[in-house]
Amino acid sequence: MKIIRSPGAMTAWSEGLRRERVRIGLVPTMGALHEGHRALIRAARLRCDALVVSIFVNPTQFGPREDLTKYPRSISRDRALCKREGVDVCFEPSVQAMYPKGFQTTVNLPAIARRWEGEVRSHHFSGVATVVSKLFGMVRPQIALFGQKDFQQSVLVHQLVKDLNLGVTVIVRSTVRERDGLAMSSRNVYLTPDDRIRAVTLYRSLRAGAEAIRNGVSDGKSVQAMMRQVIKAEPALTIDYLAVCNPYTLEPLSTVTPRVVLLGAVRLGPVRLIDNLLVTVPRQRS
Amino acid sequence: MKIIRSPGAMTAWSEGLRRERVRIGLVPTMGALHEGHRALIRAARLRCDALVVSIFVNPTQFGPREDLTKYPRSISRDRALCKREGVDVCFEPSVQAMYPKGFQTTVNLPAIARRWEGEVRSHHFSGVATVVSKLFGMVRPQIALFGQKDFQQSVLVHQLVKDLNLGVTVIVRSTVRERDGLAMSSRNVYLTPDDRIRAVTLYRSLRAGAEAIRNGVSDGKSVQAMMRQVIKAEPALTIDYLAVCNPYTLEPLSTVTPRVVLLGAVRLGPVRLIDNLLVTVPRQRS
Numbered sequence: 001m002k003i004i005r006s007p008g009a010m011t012a013w014s015e016g017l018r019r020e021r022v023r024i025g026l027v028p029t030m031g032a033l034h035e036g037h038r039a040l041i042r043a044a045r046l047r048c049d050a051l052v053v054s055i056f057v058n059p060t061q062f063g064p065r066e067d068l069t070k071y072p073r074s075i076s077r078d079r080a081l082c083k084r085e086g087v088d089v090c091f092e093p094s095v096q097a098m099y100p101k102g103f104q105t106t107v108n109l110p111a112i113a114r115r116w117e118g119e120v121r122s123h124h125f126s127g128v129a130t131v132v133s134k135l136f137g138m139v140r141p142q143i144a145l146f147g148q149k150d151f152q153q154s155v156l157v158h159q160l161v162k163d164l165n166l167g168v169t170v171i172v173r174s175t176v177r178e179r180d181g182l183a184m185s186s187r188n189v190y191l192t193p194d195d196r197i198r199a200v201t202l203y204r205s206l207r208a209g210a211e212a213i214r215n216g217v218s219d220g221k222s223v224q225a226m227m228r229q230v231i232k233a234e235p236a237l238t239i240d241y242l243a244v245c246n247p248y249t250l251e252p253l254s255t256v257t258p259r260v261v262l263l264g265a266v267r268l269g270p271v272r273l274i275d276n277l278l279v280t281v282p283r284q285r286s
Numbered sequence: 287m288k289i290i291r292s293p294g295a296m297t298a299w300s301e302g303l304r305r306e307r308v309r310i311g312l313v314p315t316m317g318a319l320h321e322g323h324r325a326l327i328r329a330a331r332l333r334c335d336a337l338v339v340s341i342f343v344n345p346t347q348f349g350p351r352e353d354l355t356k357y358p359r360s361i362s363r364d365r366a367l368c369k370r371e372g373v374d375v376c377f378e379p380s381v382q383a384m385y386p387k388g389f390q391t392t393v394n395l396p397a398i399a400r401r402w403e404g405e406v407r408s409h410h411f412s413g414v415a416t417v418v419s420k421l422f423g424m425v426r427p428q429i430a431l432f433g434q435k436d437f438q439q440s441v442l443v444h445q446l447v448k449d450l451n452l453g454v455t456v457i458v459r460s461t462v463r464e465r466d467g468l469a470m471s472s473r474n475v476y477l478t479p480d481d482r483i484r485a486v487t488l489y490r491s492l493r494a495g496a497e498a499i500r501n502g503v504s505d506g507k508s509v510q511a512m513m514r515q516v517i518k519a520e521p522a523l524t525i526d527y528l529a530v531c532n533p534y535t536l537e538p539l540s541t542v543t544p545r546v547v548l549l550g551a552v553r554l555g556p557v558r559l560i561d562n563l564l565v566t567v568p569r570q571r572s
Contacts, residue, residue: 007451011451015453019307021305102448103448103449104395104397105445105450107392107394108392109390109391111390112390129391130450134450134451137450137453138451140453159390159391163389164391164416164423165424167423167426
């Protein structure tokens with residue numbers, strides 16, 4: 001496995017292979033790789049000839065009071081995992097190489113970015129859209145894989161690729177969960193043992209919403225209220241949002257449609273958890 | 287010469303050629319082609335194997351009170367010119383194809399975009415940066431040519447390509463002028479015969495500034511005052527700005543450096559004219 005740090009060397013590697021019609025896949029990560037990343041890497045490995053995993057903790061997607069400096073880093077373990085999974089290149093650009101002096105371009109998707117995660121984290125999605133544009137420019141992949149856990153991010157990347165004609169096929173792979181159902185996340189290491197047990201309540205809440213929809217509840221507000229109830233039963237949790245949304249636009253739905261996404265974000269002490277479930281409503285037989 | 291309207295067909299054409307290592311050049315235009323465009327096309331023709339000229343009057347770079355609807359259009363003449371100059375593809379996407387329902391991405395370069403043209407035309411450069419990103423995505427050129435007349439635009443595109451790692455070589459070709467010195471522009475057709483004669487005053491003003499610098503005037507404000515004086519002598523003209531700037535950042539200079547750009551924008555009745563001159567200061571011998 002090759003480790004590439006320079007963006008120029010990364011592009012040269014890719015361009016050389018593209019000319020030989022090699023299909024390049026990219027899994028963009030911020031490192032601290034876990035089973036969710038492994039699943040993405042394995043899914044990517046099956047779909048491309050040459051596989052790049054980028055590891056870059058992107059400062060521009062963190063807010064000023066967020067956890068940039070203490071974000072978990074485990075580069076040797078990450079590299080070992082990549083190597084075991086047959087990754088061809090670990091691309092590890094420096095902050096300086098990504099954002100040299102004079103850098104100023106931002107990419108914005110206001111309709112998607114202002115909602116949900118964007119409401120609490122106002123510059124987050126501009127940071128994500130910009131760094132994804134840059135990584136696509138540097139790596140020139142034909143396909144890129146993202147985890148469903150960051151559902152809003154995956155919607156944003158789909159729209160970005162369409163809007164800027166980036167020519168990358170975006171594949172979203174379903175969330176990998178702990179045995180109790182908690183969505184895997186690099187930030188789960190922040191949880192105290194007690195909070196780790198409580199954390200699964202978010203998933204339970206989304207499950208309750210999905211169950212209600214499958215049982216015929218079609219009013220968005222009612223589904224939301226049911227999800228809310230589950231969270232309220234655990235006093236340590238504070239709700240940021242719980243929503244029933246159109247999975248393509250992320251607009252909240254007053255009435256359930258055949259395909260919806262349930263989005264949730266809660267706080268548990270200093271830790272913020274997000275999760276989501278896609279629900280397909282079975283057609284009513286008459 | 288091929289006429290391509292669909293962005294998908296454009297990308298397919300380019301991708302096919304790129305695999306054969308054909309070097310693709312792009313000259314992005316808004317049509318109403320004049321001698322300035324012809325010079326760009328000829329310069330491009332010498333530097334690439336396959337040449338695309340895009341013709342797209344981009345609505346997002348016009349302000350609400352600007353001339354979008356009356357912007358000059360001459361598609362048959364434009365195509366004839368392209369054909370004569372050996373262009374391979376006239377790429378003529380529709381507004382609908384460029385900005386389909388749900389489109390929302392904007393690309394911004396705030397430090398460059400807020401100055402000069404951006405001060406009077408607040409969304410102009412965001413429109414330019416976004417459409418250039420899209421055209422580069424659709425056409426996938428190795429090189430793209432822009433005219434020096436829109437100097438600030440060329441600085442913006444250079445920075446955009448660098449910041450988003452677009453992998454396109456940007457070439458700027460010097461301004462083509464009428465016999466009296468007026469910079470060629472599609473908007474010159476708006477000028478009345480009397481104003482056409484007065485219009486050259488902008489160029490004369492920039493020339494006076496360049497002359498002053500070459501004669502040793504090193505104070506930015508003094509150079510600016512000299513340019514201003516030339517414009518003031520023609521009462522029909524109103525100054526939007528006249529500036530002595532760093533040609534890479536467009537920051538105004540209080541003291542002249544070895545390489546400066548003189549930027550000017552004036553109004554003449556309903557018509558707005560811009561122009562610029564690059565000045566290289568000869569080293570003083572001691």
